[in-house]
Amino acid sequence: MKNLMKLVSAVLLMAALTTGCAVNRATATVDPSARLDTLKSLHVQHHEPDGRGIDKLIADNLRARGYQVTTGKPPPAQVDATVTYVDKWFWDITMYMLELTVQFREPKTDFPLATGNSFHTSLTRKSPPEMVDEVLGNILKEGKARK
Numbered sequence: 528m529k530n531l532m533k534l535v536s537a538v539l540l541m542a543a544l545t546t547g548c549a550v551n552r553a554t555a556t557v558d559p560s561a562r563l564d565t566l567k568s569l570h571v572q573h574h575e576p577d578g579r580g581i582d583k584l585i586a587d588n589l590r591a592r593g594y595q596v597t598t599g600k601p602p603p604a605q606v607d608a609t610v611t612y613v614d615k616w617f618w619d620i621t622m623y624m625l626e627l628t629v630q631f632r633e634p635k636t637d638f639p640l641a642t643g644n645s646f647h648t649s650l651t652r653k654s655p656p657e658m659v660d661e662v663l664g665n666i667l668k669e670g671k672a673r674k
Contacts, residue, residue, distance in 0.1 A: 563670030
């Protein structure tokens, strides 16, 4: 009986360790009226709960793509779009970014021109720079496809 309990415990432990949520999702939607190809200057707004510098990762990624990017408060008087984001973190042995949502917004009306989302659970997790790159890449790719 003792050996049977050990065997059952070992099987349950192996099942728990080898199964898990391997879910990932990467999406982008662009409003039909949006002209992302005309955007040159962007302002990344800091999401107050963010203490990990995701706004700086977004700004650096956009600069590397050729955009003029500002950060901080208040935004400049004249920008083509503001960029907002929400990052969600989760604990699974270590903290990791579970989800990142980024929006490009019309600066005067705050209307969302484009939204991108990246969701990766523990087994498919990506680093914050990789998630930023995935979301922005998908938004801009979708914006080009709508031309």
